[in-house]
Each structure stands twice: as C-alpha cells, then as structure tokens.
Amino acid sequence: MPRFPPSPSQRLTTPRFLLQEDWDNWGWVSLHCLGTFIYADILDYKNLREIVVNNRITWLVHYSALLSAVGEANVPLSRDVNITGLHNILDICAEHGVRIFVPSTIGAFGPTSPRNPTPDLCIQRPRTIYGVSKVHAELMGEYYHHKYGLDFRCLRYPGIISADSQPGGGTTDYAVQIFHDAVKTGIFVCNLKADTRLPMMYIVDCLRATLEMMEAPAETLSMRTYNINAMSCTPEDLVQEVQKQLPGLHIIYNVDPIRQAIADSWPMNFDDSNARKDWGWKHEYELPELVQTMLNFICTNSRLTHSN
Ligand SMILES: NC(=O)C1=CN([C@@H]2O[C@H](COP(=O)(O)OP(=O)(O)OC[C@H]3O[C@@H](n4cnc5c(N)ncnc54)[C@H](O)[C@@H]3O)[C@@H](O)[C@H]2O)C=CC1
Numbered sequence: 607m608p609r610f611p612p613s614p615s616q617r618l619t620t621p622r623f624l625l626q627e628d629w630d631n632w633g634w635v636s637l638h639c640l641g642t643f644i645y646a647d648i649l650d651y652k653n654l655r656e657i658v659v660n661n662r663i664t665w666l667v668h669y670s671a672l673l674s675a676v677g678e679a680n681v682p683l684s685r686d687v688n689i690t691g692l693h694n695i696l697d698i699c700a701e702h703g704v705r706i707f708v709p710s711t712i713g714a715f716g717p718t719s720p721r722n723p724t725p726d727l728c729i730q731r732p733r734t735i736y737g738v739s740k741v742h743a744e745l746m747g748e749y750y751h752h753k754y755g756l757d758f759r760c761l762r763y764p765g766i767i768s769a770d771s772q773p774g775g776g777t778t779d780y781a782v783q784i785f786h787d788a789v790k791t792g793i794f795v796c797n798l799k800a801d802t803r804l805p806m807m808y809i810v811d812c813l814r815a816t817l818e819m820m821e822a823p824a825e826t827l828s829m830r831t832y833n834i835n836a837m838s839c840t841p842e843d844l845v846q847e848v849q850k851q852l853p854g855l856h857i858i859y860n861v862d863p864i865r866q867a868i869a870d871s872w873p874m875n876f877d878d879s880n881a882r883k884d885w886g887w888k889h890e891y892e893l894p895e896l897v898q899t900m901l902n903f904i905c906t907n908s909r910l911t912h913s914n
C-alpha cells in the first residue's frame with residue numbers, strides 16, 4: 607500500500623512511473639498530489655492563453671464539460687462550457703502549436719445509430735446537448751487537424767467507473783454511486799431499469815488508453831477519433847457482482863425518465879476494433895476485477911476516514 611498522502615519525493619514522481627498498485631489503491635488521488643494546480647474558467651480565453659504560454663504547455667488534455675444529465679438541466683451553460691470552451695482551447699492550441707486530447711463519449715451517438723455494436727463510423731444524431739457538443743468537438747478537432755495541422759486526438763469513452771471522486775451528473779452515474787451506497791448504507795436506489803445495457807470501463811484502463819493513444823506514433827492512427835471499450839453491463843449485472851462481496855446489499859429501482867431515455871438512445875456495445883488494430887488497445891479490467899478493486903478502495907478509504 608503506498609503512503610498517503612504521498613511524500614515530497616513521491617510527489618515528484620511522474621504519472622508514468624506510478625506502480626499499478628498505486629493506481630489500484632489511490633488512482634487519481636495520487637495524481638492530485640503530483641503537479642501544480644491552477645483554477646481557470648474555460649470561458650476565459652485570455653487567462654487560458656496566459657496559462658498555456660507561461661507554463662510552456664506542449665500537450666493539453668481538455669476534460670472540462672457538463673455531462674449528459676446535468677447538461678439537459680442547463681442547456682445554455684452546457685453549450686457555453688462544452689462548445690465555446692472547446693473553441694477557446696482549439697484556437698489556443700492551433701495558435702501555440704500545442705497538441706490536444708479531447709475525450710468524447712458513447713453519448714455522441716443517438717437512437718438512429720446502430721446500438722449493438724456501435725462502430726466508429728456510423729450515423730451520429732444524439733438527442734442531448736452533451737452528445738451534440740461532443741460530435742461538434744470530434745468534427746472541429748478533425749477539421750483543425752486537416753486545415754491547420756493541429757495534433758488533435760480523441761477517444762470516445764464508455765461510462766467510466768472510478769472510486770475517488772463523486773459522479774459528475776451523467777447517465778452512467780449509477781455505476782459509480784452503487785459502490786459508495788453499498789459500503790455506506792447497504793441500500794442503493796438505481797435510476798435506470800435493471801436491464802439497461804451500456805458500455806463501461808474502469809478508470810485505470812481509461813487513463814492507460816488515453817496515454818497510449820496520446821503516445822501513439824501519428825502514422826499508426828488511421829483516424830483521429832476512436833471508440834474504446836472494456837465491458838458492457840446492466841445494473842442487474844453490476845448488482846449481482848457487488849452482492850457476491852456484499853450479500854446484504856438491497857436495491858430499489860426508481861427510474862428517472864430523463865436518464866432512462868438518454869440511456870435507451872446510447873450504444874449497448876461499443877465496437878473498438880479499430881483502436882485495437884491501429885495502436886494496440888487492450889483493456890485489462892473485466893467486471894469482477896473492477897468490482898473487487900472499487901470495493902477495496904472505498905472500504906479502505908472509509909476505514910481511513912473513520913480512524914482520522
Ligand atoms: N465520466 C464518464 O463516464 C465519462 C466522461 N467523459 C468525458 O470526460 C471528461 C471528464 O468527465 P468527468 O470527470 O466524469 O466529469 P466531471 O463533471 O466530474 O468533471 C468535469 C469538470 O469540468 C469542470 N468545469 C465545468 N465548467 C467549467 C468551466 N467553466 N471552466 C473550467 N472547468 C469547468 C468541472 O469543474 C469539473 O471538474 C468530460 O469531457 C466528459 O465528457 C466521456 C465519457 C465518459
């Protein structure tokens with residue numbers, strides 16, 4: 607078990623040298639203690655440009671966004687953050703020769719896309735402002751690549767499951783919340799139907815995929831935007847796996863119609879064969895390992911919190 611919080615010398619370690627067990631145990635928590643953090647508004651173009659220039663940024667990973675469910679609750683803010691914010695970032699990167707990674711999502715597809723499986727190239731007509739903004743990001747990034755030579759790279763993530771932060775207002779939030787509630791109260795209220803199948807991935811695989819795609823030689827990339835996948839599961843599958851460890855877990859299904867409609871329009875299975883072929887993508891975590899790792903992390907953290 608790594609020391610937490612990391613010592614000053616550990617803080618100097620770059621993410622690339624973190625051990626697998628560090629990721630498993632502390633994940634982003636370790637990363638949080640490694641670098642300089644500057645609060646910035648993605649809509650403040652001048653300030654962002656100053657940060658990029660003053661810190662000699664060469665790679666920009668652009669994660670700021672409003673996710674699918676919160677986006678539907680505030681369309682103007684979502685449009686500003688997800689679309690205007692992206693424009694700011696693309697312009698700064700193009701102007702200063704900065705390479706850029708932007709995550710897209712299964713939410714970039716819609717009810718008219720093939721859902722089982724969903725390939726990289728097919729109809730994309732999402733019905734959420736989140737999905738529309740992500741299709742826009744994919745197309746704008748690819749356009750800047752062809753027009754200005756911007757090194758734009760993009761992965762469409764499935765629902766990402768991680769233990770060290772609270773879910774951010776997405777349709778796949780249930781798959782994170784279940785672990786916290788299972789450990790804290792033993793009761794979980796699920797806002798999607800038991801048989802809603804969606805692609806999912808553990809955060810460690812997601813971060814590794816991101817780094818591998820960013821490091822892939824340009825000539826291996828036949829596309830600038832790739833699907834990546836690990837597993838595909840329903841709330842029922844997840845509940846059964848968690849109950850193997852915590853048999854007392856009680857589930858109540860209380861479906862949220864907005865989230866359910868979004869989930870019903872998203873891919874059930876994600877075809878990531880191009881990522882596997884072009885730059886060797888391979889996931890490591892299947893559902894049983896994911897559940898075990900999540901429960902270990904949350905139980906250890908809650909024991910530490912109670913003993914402090
Ligand atoms: N978590 C998931 O399952 C998936 C996430 N993604 C993408 O990964 C990225 C990160 O997602 P999460 O960490 O889950 O979401 P999150 O909601 O936890 O984080 C989004 C971040 O954006 C920041 N933000 C919002 N408005 C801002 C502004 N005006 N200026 C600067 N920052 C602002 C928020 O403070 C927050 O830290 C997003 O682009 C999302 O679309 C894609 C697919 C799946």
Ligand SMILES: CC(=O)[C@H](N)C(=O)O
Nearest residue numbers: 673674711776777778
């Ligand atoms: C899959 C995503 O993009 C995100 N977690 C959401 O549910 O909005």
